[in-house]
Amino acid sequence: xxxxxxxxxxxxxxxxxxxxxxxxxxxxxxxxxxxxxxxxxxxxxxxxxxxxxxxxxxxxxxxxxxxxxxxxxxxxxxxxxxxxxxxxxxxxxxxxxxxxxxxxxxxxxxxxxxxxxxxxxxxxxxxxxxxxxxxxxxxxxxxxxxxxxxxxxxxxxxxxxxxxxxxxxxxxxxxxxxxxxxxxxxxxxxxxxxxxxxxxxxxxxxxxxxxxxxxxxxxxxxxxxxxxxxxxxxxxxxxxxxxxxxxxxxxxxxxxxxxxxxxxxxxxxxx
Amino acid sequence: xxxxxxxxxxxxxxxxxxxxxxxxxxxxxxxxxxxxxxxxxxxxxxxxxxxxxxxxxxxxxxxxxxxxxxxxxxxxxxxxxxxxxxxxxxxxxxxxxxxxxxxxxxxxxxxxxxxxxxxxxxxxxxxxxxxxxxxxxxxxxxxxxxxxxxxxxxxxxxxxxxxxxxxxxxxxxxxxxxxxxxxxxxxxxxxxxxxxxxxxxxxxxxxxxxxxxxxxxxxxxxxxxxxxxxxxxxxxxxxxxxxxxxxxxxxxxxxxxxxxxxxxxxxxxxxxxxxxxxxxxxxxxxxxxxxxxxxxxxxxxxxxxxxxxxxxxxxxxxxxxxxxxxxxxxxxxxxxxxxxxxxxxxxxxxxxxxxxxxxxxxxxxxxxxxxxxx
Numbered sequence: 001x002x003x004x005x006x007x008x009x010x011x012x013x014x015x016x017x018x019x020x021x022x023x024x025x026x027x028x029x030x031x032x033x034x035x036x037x038x039x040x041x042x043x044x045x046x047x048x049x050x051x052x053x054x055x056x057x058x059x060x061x062x063x064x065x066x067x068x069x070x071x072x073x074x075x076x077x078x079x080x081x082x083x084x085x086x087x088x089x090x091x092x093x094x095x096x097x098x099x100x101x102x103x104x105x106x107x108x109x110x111x112x113x114x115x116x117x118x119x120x121x122x123x124x125x126x127x128x129x130x131x132x133x134x135x136x137x138x139x140x141x142x143x144x145x146x147x148x149x150x151x152x153x154x155x156x157x158x159x160x161x162x163x164x165x166x167x168x169x170x171x172x173x174x175x176x177x178x179x180x181x182x183x184x185x186x187x188x189x190x191x192x193x194x195x196x197x198x199x200x201x202x203x204x205x206x207x208x209x210x211x212x213x214x215x216x217x218x219x220x221x222x223x224x225x226x227x228x229x230x231x232x233x234x235x236x237x238x239x240x241x242x243x244x245x246x247x248x249x250x251x252x253x254x255x256x257x258x259x260x261x262x263x264x265x266x267x268x269x270x271x
Numbered sequence: 272x273x274x275x276x277x278x279x280x281x282x283x284x285x286x287x288x289x290x291x292x293x294x295x296x297x298x299x300x301x302x303x304x305x306x307x308x309x310x311x312x313x314x315x316x317x318x319x320x321x322x323x324x325x326x327x328x329x330x331x332x333x334x335x336x337x338x339x340x341x342x343x344x345x346x347x348x349x350x351x352x353x354x355x356x357x358x359x360x361x362x363x364x365x366x367x368x369x370x371x372x373x374x375x376x377x378x379x380x381x382x383x384x385x386x387x388x389x390x391x392x393x394x395x396x397x398x399x400x401x402x403x404x405x406x407x408x409x410x411x412x413x414x415x416x417x418x419x420x421x422x423x424x425x426x427x428x429x430x431x432x433x434x435x436x437x438x439x440x441x442x443x444x445x446x447x448x449x450x451x452x453x454x455x456x457x458x459x460x461x462x463x464x465x466x467x468x469x470x471x472x473x474x475x476x477x478x479x480x481x482x483x484x485x486x487x488x489x490x491x492x493x494x495x496x497x498x499x500x501x502x503x504x505x506x507x508x509x510x511x512x513x514x515x516x517x518x519x520x521x522x523x524x525x526x527x528x529x530x531x532x533x534x535x536x537x538x539x540x541x542x543x544x545x546x547x548x549x550x551x552x553x554x555x556x557x558x559x560x561x562x563x564x565x566x567x568x569x570x571x572x573x574x575x576x577x578x579x580x581x582x583x584x585x586x587x588x589x590x591x592x593x594x595x596x597x598x599x600x601x602x603x604x605x606x607x608x609x610x611x612x613x614x615x616x617x618x619x620x621x622x623x624x625x626x627x628x629x630x631x632x633x634x635x636x637x638x639x640x641x642x643x644x645x
Contacts, residue, residue: 152493159491159510163566163578174567175574175583175594201569203508203531208501210509214493229362263387 050119054127057120061097061113070131075101082197083134084125089193091121093186103177104200107185135196135207142212143188148220156210157218164202168225168238174201184226188219321396331392338385345378471628474526475513476604477619485615487514488530488553488606496613497530499548506570507532510556513616525624527556528604529566529575530614531586537573541589546605548614553604554590555624558582560597562625575601598627599635 007013059068065076072078079087090096094108114120125137141147158167166172169183178201183191192215198204205215236243323331352370357363408416429436476486487496491510494517502509509530516522533550542552558565558577565577565584573587582595590601602624605617622634 156490156492160508163564164568172567172578174569175572175576175581178569180567198504198506198570201571203568203570204504204506205509206502206504206507208503209490209497209507229365263391 050123050126051130053119054123054125054130057117057124058127062124065098070128079128079131081132081134082128084129084137085135085193086197086199087125087128088121088137089190089197089199091124093190095199104179107181135193138189138192138212143192143216143219145188145216145220145223148213148216148218150217150220150224153214153217153219153221154225156214157221160205160210161218166239168235169222170237170239172239183222186222188223191219191222192216319398321398323393323395328393331388335385335389335393338381338388340381342378342381342385345374345381349374349378468630471631472623472634473619474624475516475522476526476616480515484609485607485617487609488512488528488614488616489514489517491517491527498612499551499608499614500612502530502532502551502614505532505534505537505550508566508568508570510566511553524562525555525557527564528553529556529568531568531573533573533587537587539585539588541585541591541600542587543589543603543605546603546617548606548608551606551614552586553606553614553616554584554586554601555604555620557601557625558597559592559599559601559624560595560626565601 058066058070062070062076062079065073066079067073067076070079087096091114092110094110095105097111098105099108128134129136164172164174164180165183166180171180171182173179180202186194192212193199194202195205195210195215195218196207207215210218230238236247349371352367352374356367356370358367407413424430478486480486488511489496491512496514497509497511511528511530512523513526516526530551530553533552535550538544538547538550538552546552554575556564556566558579560577560580560582563577563579565575565582567576567578568574568586569576573585574593575584575586575590576582577584577595577597580596582597583593584590584597584601585593589603592598592600599622602620602622604620606614607617609615621638623631
């Protein structure tokens with residue numbers, strides 16, 4: 001007892017208590033912040049900043065077509081309720097901001113202001129998400145092709161996707177200048193986002209009918225097929241009988257014609 | 272000529288003057304070159320034949336030998352590749368195919384090129400002149416044929432002996448009828464033709480499950496039934512098959528559907544709204560032109576495009592044809608939900624799905640006459 005009393009009266013005791021108290025507060029705060037960060041609560045300070053930053057970026061780069069409050073104009077649709085996934089898809093593929101109106105907005109390199117500011121897409125996504133909800137950007141694990149079952153995904157892909165995108169994801173033509181793009185450049189995130197948001201003419205495949213797990217299987221199929229080598233030699237764009245027929249007619253038959261000309265040509269005789 | 276081997280005496284007129292298709296006796300294959308022929312014969316050479324320059328021929332000989340050596344090497348390489356290359360995995364098989372096909376191609380090509388060079392550069396050149404013979408046979412040939420035919424006809428008694436002729440024709444008649452009867456049953460469904468016609472008109476969507484309930488719509492590829500409340504994103508599309516027939520290709524060839532979700536205000540008058548549920552419409556996936564799977568759907572324009580011949584259907588307006596060779600809209604399947612909220616078929620399609628067939632008639636008019644119900 002006397003020993004404890006002696007420690008308490010030690011001249012350094014007050015500093016020790018102060019340090020202990022600070023450490024305790026710090027630890028509690030740190031644990032609290034660590035728990036609350038993945039919980040994606042709106043009160044997290046960073047998120048509010050993202051929305052504010054995103055709003056100013058949106059007003060600078062997007063509002064001329066989509067309206068100052070993303071309500072849509074004659075040249076651009078409303079973005080209320082499209083969700084962060086739609087913004088991430090359109091901007092990360094370079095489709096938005098669109099350069100000129102046409103039948104379809106093509107994939108293109110990112111504009112400089114997006115390249116210089118790696119947070120820009122996330123911030124605009126956060127702003128659009130805050131307007132009316134909608135599909136979220138998927139997590140890394142949610143789209144990891146390694147975790148998917150390519151065989152099961154292939155079944156779904158063949159039933160629902162190949163009519164436009166071709167069995168190997170090579171894409172194809174649609175009506176009046178529109179087309180289904182090839183899937184070779186699309187990242188797993190972009191494939192997922194395209195399915196849940198239905199960009200441009202593409203239909204929507206929402207998570208309640210095609211579950212996120214089934215989507216991951218399809219992503220596994222798409223990435224596996226595009227990495228496959230062509231066992232028969234040249235893939236010819238893998239777009240099927242059209243190119244194959246073209247090559248047979250132009251190259252094959254031309255070769256046959258030239259060979260028969262050579263075999264049967266009459267040699268000029270001297271005299 | 273061979274006829275004479277039998278030592279039967281033939282009238283002089285029956286003996287052919289010459290074999291048809293060969294030059295008349297006395298004409299030369301080398302054409303009329305009396306002076307050149309005479310000169311060549313004088314020089315000890317065959318007329319019309321030019322020998323190759325010996326120096327060039329020797330050069331060509333080396334080229335030809337090189338080609339044959341390539342053939343030899345490629346043939347040996349083929350055997351070696353055949354023995355050493357494994358064919359376990361698709362990649363290994365691909366490599367093996369490439370090696371075997373490549374060497375075999377090289378071998379045959381070397382042989383072919385060598386032979387062509389041989390013929391062109393080493394063998395002597397002929398200048399042959401061969402006149403075309405007349406299209407019409409000679410008058411006497413035709414007379415002989417006609418005479419022979421009539422003589423044969425008379426000798427056979429076909430004209431004179433009526434009973435023979437009539438029984439022969441009678442015997443041949445069923446043989447002629449057989450293909451007609453066989454054609455009628457040219458299908459592989461082991462069913463009489465009447466039932467086959469029925470098959471063309473109906474799909475399994477009209478059937479009931481063992482419990483007597485209507486068939487559910489399930490997702491093609493996963494077999495999951497679809498809750499109407501889950502298929503709730505406008506612009507959505509799904510390829511759908513009947514419950515219980517997920518892998519029966521004969522059934523799916525007719526019964527596969529595309530299921531499209533609209534905002535209710537997007538649906539136009541061409542669509543039968545009694546056959547939809549909460550903006551969800553089901554159409555046959557089988558194109559009415561020649562039966563390709565038509566499912567290239569654009570959610571912005573509501574176009575369904577068939578990839579085979581570019582028939583385009585307006586999904587919002589009863590899938591009516593707006594472009595292309597298809598003559599009729601894609602049939603709409605009446606759908607509804609069961610007590611658990613899953614999408615079910617109300618019954619079969621009102622009209623036959625897929626391309627036209629002879630007995631189809633105006634199936635749409637027949638449905639209208641019955642009050643428009645399936």
